[in-house]
Every structure is written in structure tokens, then in C-alpha cells.
Amino acid sequence: MSIQSKHFTNAPENLVVESLQGLCSLNPQIALDVADKVVYVANPDRSKVALICGGGSGHEPAHAGFVGDGMLTAAACGSIFASPNASQVRRAIQLTESDKGAVIIVKNYTGDILNFGLAKEQYAALHPDRADRVKFVIVSDDVAVGKTQGKIVGRRGLAGTCLVYKIAGALAKRGGSLDEVYNIAQYVASHVGTIGVGLEHCHVPGTAAGESHLKASEIEIGMGIHNEPGHRRLSPVPPLSELIPQLLELLTSTTDPERSFLPFTGKDRLVLLVNDLGGTSELEMTAIVRETRIALEVQGYTIERVLSGTFMTSLNMPGFSITVLLLPPASVSDAPAASLLLSLLDEKPEVPGWKWSAGSQPLPAAEQIKQTQGTAPVAAVRGGATLRAADPGAFVAAVRRACAAVVQAEPELTRMDSIAGDGDCGLTLKDGANGVLRETDSGRISGEDVVASVIAVSRVAEEQMGGTSGALYSIFFSALAQGLQSTHSGSANTLTPAHWSRALSAALEQLYTYTRARPPSRTLVDPLDAFVRVLSGSDGADFGGAVKAAGDAAVRTRDLEAKAGRSAYVEGDRLRSEQVPDPGAWGVKAILEGLLAR
Structure with a gap:
């Protein structure tokens, strides 16, 4: 059968915000923070526990359609099928701060857990006196994912999440304590x-x-x-x-x-x-x-x-x-x-x-369905040294080539991800590449201040890519900026290949504190790890060899069993039989080969 591919929109990129604006017309209780795509109760009762949720759009009425009296207090909305970033979630927490605290309820997807978890930790760091007043509930109710297949990533969160929202929200409205609301949400989440x-x-x-x-x-x-x-x-x-x-x-x-x-x-x-x-x-x-x-x-x-x-x-x-x-x-x-x-x-x-819903037990079918003859059944700002590239012009040219390579690869990445994942990898990376190009055009990415440029790339990944890929890229480039400053020493402010090598190694190790994926895992860490390790082994001298190693690692993902990421939910034999590489790994390959090209 064919896929229904026609839609009623002004422009696809505006659909989420325009939909949320329409939702506000339906529900006078709520307001919309357009910049952060946060729907929230405009005048919440701050003496009661706040319930915060969210995730990618495309699951309506979840999540924003459940914001209002007796249910959720705020929902942070990402792009279609992509997690909102941490700053959006922080905004949701700030808009609905309660004297009793808040319970965050998320579905078990890596992007949601990373971004909502990061927001929770950032909020706690900014407000240490309230750190114990934000609790976290993860819903993983999908029984299609077996225990062996999901032993690392766990089961996905599906419609059972809505029952968690409803029951916890009603208890919060009654004035339940933070622990009471959290405990009942945990109970329902573990019994659906x-x-x-x-x-x-x-x-x-x-x-x-x-x-x-x-x-x-x-x-x-x-x-x-x-x-x-x-x-x-x-x-x-x-x-x-x-x-x-x-x-x-x-x-x-x-x-x-x-x-x-x-x-x-x-x-x-x-x-x-x-x-x-x-x-x-x-x-x-x-x-x-x-x-x-x-x-x-x-x-x-x-x-x-x-x-x-x-x-x-x-x-x-x-x-x-x-x-x-x-x-x-x-x-x-x-x-x-x-x-x-x-x-x-x-x-x-x-x-x-x-x-x-009826609010009562269904009557016995025999009492309602009468069978008679002839009838039918009823049916931040940074500090530190300013570090420049050895050749600032070549640095910017390499960035532009890498972005162009990603944009060119988008259709193939989308095709791969339509088989191995949820189909958004190509567009996510393309959005990131176009965002980096805009930063380069504005002068915020330049070879004269490499650390500021890397931080700008990290910000683009967080704000314009979103989802799991955006969080991973943002963490890696944030760590790379730290690594460049910490590995640089001496009075010279020009970065050498050795500086890059050491900083990339440090960034990879920092990334590994946030993901369990290790090569070979059929994820973007396979080529990234191969690149960093070859480059490190040559103290930064063998850039071409490192790019080749990354490309080889990306190709090998065609024959690997997925251990993490959304491909972990896909039957492994099918992926291997169709020889589909991991789209995230292929994206890293495109970026690195773009950097290398002359």
C-alpha cells in the first residue's frame, strides 16, 4: 500500500509552532513560549507539584494536548520525531516552578533522556537548594522489544506514558506531595x-x-x-x-x-x-x-x-x-x-x-448488545586563550566543505535511516550543516578563534539539530573546545596537529561518559573512535589515514549488530541482509571526508 505523503501546511518547517499556536486557541488555560516551543499552564498553582513532559512532535495530542488543569503543567516540544534540547526543557521547568517541586516524565528514548536529564542536572546546579525537588520518571512500556535486544537501551516508551501522565496529574491536582506523585508515576510506569x-x-x-x-x-x-x-x-x-x-x-x-x-x-x-x-x-x-x-x-x-x-x-x-x-x-x-x-x-x-471515558467498568456485553433475528452484532560565555588555526583560511574552507558534503549526502542518509531508524538522520544532519554555514557566513566561525568556533558548532548541534544526534554532537564539540584549551600550553596561540589530536582524544573520552556505545556498535562512535585513535597514534600527523580509518569503520557497520541507538530496535539479520550502513556513522564519514577534500 502507498504512504500518505501529502499534508496541509504553510511550510513544513513552521508546522510545529503553528500547530502549538492553534492549540492555544483551543485551550485558554495555556500559553506558548514560541522561541523554546514550550506549552505551559499560564497561571499554575505553585502550591502543587508540577508535571513536565515533552519529546518530539508528531505524536499529538501527546504531549502538549495534555497540558492543563488536572494533568500536565508544561510540555517541551521538539521538531518532528526529535527530542527538544536541554534549553527548551530548562525553560519549561523555569516557567512552572512550584513550591512543591516537579516530576519530569519522559519516554525511554536516548535523545529524551539525554536532553531532559541534562536540563534537570543544569537546573539543580543553578538552584542547589531545589536540587532534590525535581524528580525523573522514565516510561518504557513497549513489549515488542525483547529483553536481549533491549538489554542496553531498554524498551521504548509508547502510549502507556499517557496513563502515567493522567494518574500522576490527577494526584498532583489533589495536592499530593512530591514523593507521592513521583511514587505513583513510577508504579504506573512499571505496570503498563x-x-x-x-x-x-x-x-x-x-x-x-x-x-x-x-x-x-x-x-x-x-x-x-x-x-x-x-x-x-x-x-x-x-x-x-x-x-x-x-x-x-x-x-x-x-x-x-x-x-x-x-x-x-x-x-x-x-x-x-x-x-x-x-x-x-x-x-x-x-x-x-x-x-x-x-x-x-x-x-x-x-x-x-x-x-x-x-x-x-x-x-x-x-x-x-x-x-x-x-x-x-x-x-x-x-x-x-x-x-x-x-x-x-x-x-x-x-x-x-x-x-x-465512561469512568466505570464496562457492562456485560449481554446487557448492552441485543441479538435479535435479522439484526447484526454491534461492533555560556567562555574564558581562556584565543587560539587560531595554523591556516585560518584553510580552516574555514574545510568547514564549508564538510557542511556541503553533509548536505549532498542527505538523501542517501535519509534512505538509510528509513530502513535502520526513524528516517530523520539525513534531515537532522542537514539542518546542523546549514546552521554551521550560517554561523560561518556571519563570521562567528573563523580560523582566528578556533575555540569560539567549536563552541558555535556545539550550540548549532544543540539548538538546530536536536534529538540524540544533536545531543551527542553538542557534547563532543563542547568537550573538544575544553580539550583545545587544556591541551594547549606555551605562549604561542597557533594550534598544531598535535594539539588537535590530544583535544580530540579528550573529547572522545568525555563523550563516552554520556553514552554506553563503544565500537563496534553500529553507531556514529564507530568511525569517530577509529578517526581519533589513528590520529592520536600519529600525534596528529596522519589526518588522511585517520579519515580513511573512519570511512572503513562506517562501511563495516553494514555487517554489525546494533547495540545502541534506534537501530538496536531493528531486527539485526534484516539490517545485515540489506547491507544498510548505520546512517549516523555514514554522516561522520561524510563530515570527515569533506574536511579532508581539496
Whole structure:
């Protein structure tokens, strides 16, 4: 089937901000900080715990559609499928500072954890008296990612996150303490499971129209919300009566060593959430609710609440996900009472994104669905020395070549990432390259002050790239600026190849304190590590050999199993059989080869 690649926009690059402005028209309680794309309650009750969330756009109504009385206090919104940067999150915290503190809730994606975590740590450093009043909850509810496959990166955060928002937000509105709100958010996050399924992937506005990922007869189980490939494909598309039991087996199995995440007994009380991933009709959604209820009750589960609608989408993906919240039995003394969880879930928040729900247990089907004959069933500023390049003109020319190489490589990087990740790597790097070119045109990047130039590149990576790549590049170039100053000594202010070599080694080691990825890992660290180590071994003299080593390492990612990054969620044999290099590694290759070219 074809991908729906047409959209209603003025310009794709303005879509996120214009959407948030429209949301403010719907909800008079909220305001928008346009510069940082933060939606927040304009006049929050600062005597109550603040709830802060966010992530990439494209998942509407999550996250901004849940900001308002009784739910979230602020949401920091990134570009489509890209994490907001740390400064955006800091702004969200500042706008909603509460006397009781704040709970930050994020989905388990590396970019979100890095950027929200960095903002939390920066806030604590600036306000040491409030450091213990900002707590962090990570939601990882995707059961499609097995324990072995996700042993480093963990499971993705999906629609179960919305139940965490709702229950924690209701308790905060009641005046719960910081610990109470945090503890109940942690409990819900650790007792939800989600599985998604799609008929096709989605299309990101502003990108080239892609080819279909799936055949007309195929369906994909375990798809993520950023266009990541799923756990397996089925053909032909099974009827719901066959599909739903397969999905529930992944959710509720206690015998599968890879997916026994929750202690189901088969007689549990559950909350059921059926979520539209963006492109599924209401007609189909209620049929899915019906079939899911039947399958759960056949297995002996008691469904206490049913929710259905668009909660966390993947733009216009034709698919749905099923989330179950396992309620605690009365015999468990160290858990919140099921009655408390249900009452918090039932409270109606004043937000446009939360869908109507009955607030009561569904009636037995026999009481509502009457079968009669003939009827059918119802369905910062820096200090230190000013250091110059040995040849300032050549320095700037090399920067421009590297940026041009990335821009030229964007279509191929996007193609690779559409298979190995979420499809945004090429555009993310292109945005960064264009940002660096603008800084160069303005004179803020020059060979006369290399440290200031490197800091400018770091700032571009943080503010204009975003996501995991932006955070990693920003950390690396920030560390490189530190390394250039700390490894330089003497009165001469001209950098030598040896200075660069030592500074790059220091920057790589600093980057490694923020990521577990080590070569060979099928990530951008593979070519980066190869480049730095060859350059270091020659004390900076063999730049050409170091670039070649990086290129070779990037090529070798075609045959590697992903250990980190979003490719870790993709079935490894498929990546190797299609000989798709890691797009992040290929981006590093393009940058370094651009620097080397004459």
C-alpha cells in the first residue's frame, strides 16, 4: 500500500509552532513560549507539584494536548520525531516552578533522556537548594522489544506514558506531595505494557515522498512511533479475531523469557487503552476495542476501564496500539490501592487531548448488545586563550566543505535511516550543516578563534539539530573546545596537529561518559573512535589515514549488530541482509571526508 505523503501546511518547517499556536486557541488555560516551543499552564498553582513532559512532535495530542488543569503543567516540544534540547526543557521547568517541586516524565528514548536529564542536572546546579525537588520518571512500556535486544537501551516508551501522565496529574491536582506523585508515576510506569501494529509507516512532512515499506498483503507487529520497523510481519493481513490474540500474547505472556515483563496471573484486573496511531478510522477503532475486550475476557481478565482514541500517534500512521495497566490486587500492601488508581484515572482533566471515558467498568456485553433475528452484532560565555588555526583560511574552507558534503549526502542518509531508524538522520544532519554555514557566513566561525568556533558548532548541534544526534554532537564539540584549551600550553596561540589530536582524544573520552556505545556498535562512535585513535597514534600527523580509518569503520557497520541507538530496535539479520550502513556513522564519514577534500 502507498504512504500518505501529502499534508496541509504553510511550510513544513513552521508546522510545529503553528500547530502549538492553534492549540492555544483551543485551550485558554495555556500559553506558548514560541522561541523554546514550550506549552505551559499560564497561571499554575505553585502550591502543587508540577508535571513536565515533552519529546518530539508528531505524536499529538501527546504531549502538549495534555497540558492543563488536572494533568500536565508544561510540555517541551521538539521538531518532528526529535527530542527538544536541554534549553527548551530548562525553560519549561523555569516557567512552572512550584513550591512543591516537579516530576519530569519522559519516554525511554536516548535523545529524551539525554536532553531532559541534562536540563534537570543544569537546573539543580543553578538552584542547589531545589536540587532534590525535581524528580525523573522514565516510561518504557513497549513489549515488542525483547529483553536481549533491549538489554542496553531498554524498551521504548509508547502510549502507556499517557496513563502515567493522567494518574500522576490527577494526584498532583489533589495536592499530593512530591514523593507521592513521583511514587505513583513510577508504579504506573512499571505496570503498563504496550504493543503496536501498523498497515504502513507514516510520512514526515517536508521529506521526499517515500516508497511503501509494506506490501499490500502485509501487516507489521511491534512498530514504534518514529517509523522504526517492527518485531515481525504477517501476510496476508489476518482478521482481528486472529490478530488481537497474537498481540495480547506478546503483552501478557509469563512464559516467554524475552517478554514476560509484568506478573500477570490470568485473573487480573486491568485498565485497557486502545490507541489510534494517527491514521485508523473511528469505525475500525471501536471494532478493535470490541475484539480486544472479547479476547481479554476469554483469558479470564477483568477489565475495569476501557479508553480508546488518539492519545499518542505517529503522525498519520495507519495502525493502533494496545496498552494494559495491571492493577494491584488487594493482597499487595506496598502498592497504591486499585481504587485510588481508578479514581485518579476517572477524574476529568481540563485538557483538549484527553478522550472521553465512561469512568466505570464496562457492562456485560449481554446487557448492552441485543441479538435479535435479522439484526447484526454491534461492533555560556567562555574564558581562556584565543587560539587560531595554523591556516585560518584553510580552516574555514574545510568547514564549508564538510557542511556541503553533509548536505549532498542527505538523501542517501535519509534512505538509510528509513530502513535502520526513524528516517530523520539525513534531515537532522542537514539542518546542523546549514546552521554551521550560517554561523560561518556571519563570521562567528573563523580560523582566528578556533575555540569560539567549536563552541558555535556545539550550540548549532544543540539548538538546530536536536534529538540524540544533536545531543551527542553538542557534547563532543563542547568537550573538544575544553580539550583545545587544556591541551594547549606555551605562549604561542597557533594550534598544531598535535594539539588537535590530544583535544580530540579528550573529547572522545568525555563523550563516552554520556553514552554506553563503544565500537563496534553500529553507531556514529564507530568511525569517530577509529578517526581519533589513528590520529592520536600519529600525534596528529596522519589526518588522511585517520579519515580513511573512519570511512572503513562506517562501511563495516553494514555487517554489525546494533547495540545502541534506534537501530538496536531493528531486527539485526534484516539490517545485515540489506547491507544498510548505520546512517549516523555514514554522516561522520561524510563530515570527515569533506574536511579532508581539496
